[in-house]
Amino acid sequence: GQNIDQPTEMTATEGAIVQINCTYQTSGFNGLFWYQQHAGEAPTFLSYNVLDGLEEKGRFSSFLSRSKGYSYLLLKELQMKDSASYLCAVRNSTLTFGKGTMLLVSP
Amino acid sequence: EADIYQTPRYLVIGTGKKITLECSQTMGHDKMYWYQQDPGMELHLIHYSYGVNSTEKGDLSSESTVSRIRTEHFPLTLESARPSHTSQYLCASSPGQGDLKTQYFGPGTRLLVL
Numbered sequence: 001g002q003n004i005d006q007p008t009e010m011t012a013t014e015g016a017i018v019q020i021n022c023t024y025q026t027s028g029f030n031g032l033f034w035y036q037q038h039a040g041e042a043p044t045f046l047s048y049n050v051l052d053g054l055e056e057k058g059r060f061s062s063f064l065s066r067s068k069g070y071s072y073l074l075l076k077e078l079q080m081k082d083s084a085s086y087l088c089a090v091r092n093s094t095l096t097f098g099k100g101t102m103l104l105v106s107p
Numbered sequence: 108e109a110d111i112y113q114t115p116r117y118l119v120i121g122t123g124k125k126i127t128l129e130c131s132q133t134m135g136h137d138k139m140y141w142y143q144q145d146p147g148m149e150l151h152l153i154h155y156s157y158g159v160n161s162t163e164k165g166d167l168s169s170e171s172t173v174s175r176i177r178t179e180h181f182p183l184t185l186e187s188a189r190p191s192h193t194s195q196y197l198c199a200s201s202p203g204q205g206d207l208k209t210q211y212f213g214p215g216t217r218l219l220v221l
Contacts, residue, residue: 033209042197042212043150087150094140094165095210097150 002026004098006088011104012078020073020101022088034062034073035087037100043087047073078105110134113198113213120188121221128183128216130198139181140210142197143167150197156181188220 003025012018024032031050035043049055049064049071061074073086085100111132120126130139137158142150142165152165156175170192171185181200185192195217199210 042215044212045209048209094152094155096152096166097142099149100147102147 002090002092002096004088004090004096006086006098006101008099009102009104011106014078014080014105014107016078017074017076018078018103020075020086020088020103022071022073022098024069024071024088024090024098026069026090026092026096028092029066029090030093031091032062032064032071033089033091033095034060034071035089035097037085037087039084046086075103080105080107111198111200111211111213113196113216115216116214117217117219119219119221122187122189124188126185126188126218128196128198128218130181130183130213131179132181132200132211132213133179134200134202134211135178136200136202136211137178138201138210139175140199140201141165141171141173141181141183142199143169144195144197144215146195154183188218190220193218193220 006022034046037043047062054063059076064071083105085102087100088098089095114129139156141154144150151167153169154173156162162173173183195215197215198213201210
């Protein structure tokens with residue numbers, strides 16, 4: 001089976017940096033994804049890690065440690081529009097999603 | 108930009124009715140998926156397909172059925188809707204072998220069964 005844990009909620013201020021953690025226990029592993037989902041909308045792809053290390057993509061970076069079953073999403077220079085739910089998902093043959101972390105960015 | 112469409116976007120229907128949620132993609136993707144998501148909760152995979160005439164049940168048991176007669180079309184049917192089916196249904200697609208990177212999601216259908 002698959003078990004994915006991430007914090008339920010986080011708050012941060014505009015311009016700051018925030019790190020959203022995700023831990024997983026899975027029977028197989030073929031990559032870890034981060035998605036962003038605004039309220040009432042569909043998820044949109046942010047990042048993908050299959051090897052250990054850091055993947056940087058503009059203001060967003062994602063890190064993976066397969067031996068620790070751990071990933072984080074790092075958001076820099078936070079903007080109000082970054083207020084959303086951030087979903088960690090692990091791929092075996094299909095994608096299994098965590099419950100998401102609701103990030104609230106305040107002025 | 109992903110081209111994946113779902114209709115209807117919103118549906119309110121009475122108990123016992125048969126409904127079909129439509130999903131179409133114009134990207135030629137082999138793999139398609141249906142997820143169910145309650146407010147503030149995680150996405151649960153209910154059905155998926157690896158290509159034409161291929162359908163599989165996902166992690167969450169569902170009373171719905173799917174078909175994949177054409178590559179671009181992956182409809183989901185509820186034979187007899189119940190209030191417990193009230194949820195958001197998200198369709199997604201991804202390319203076949205060689206690209207594991209991402210699934211593209213449609214805008215979703217919000218279903219309310221009275």
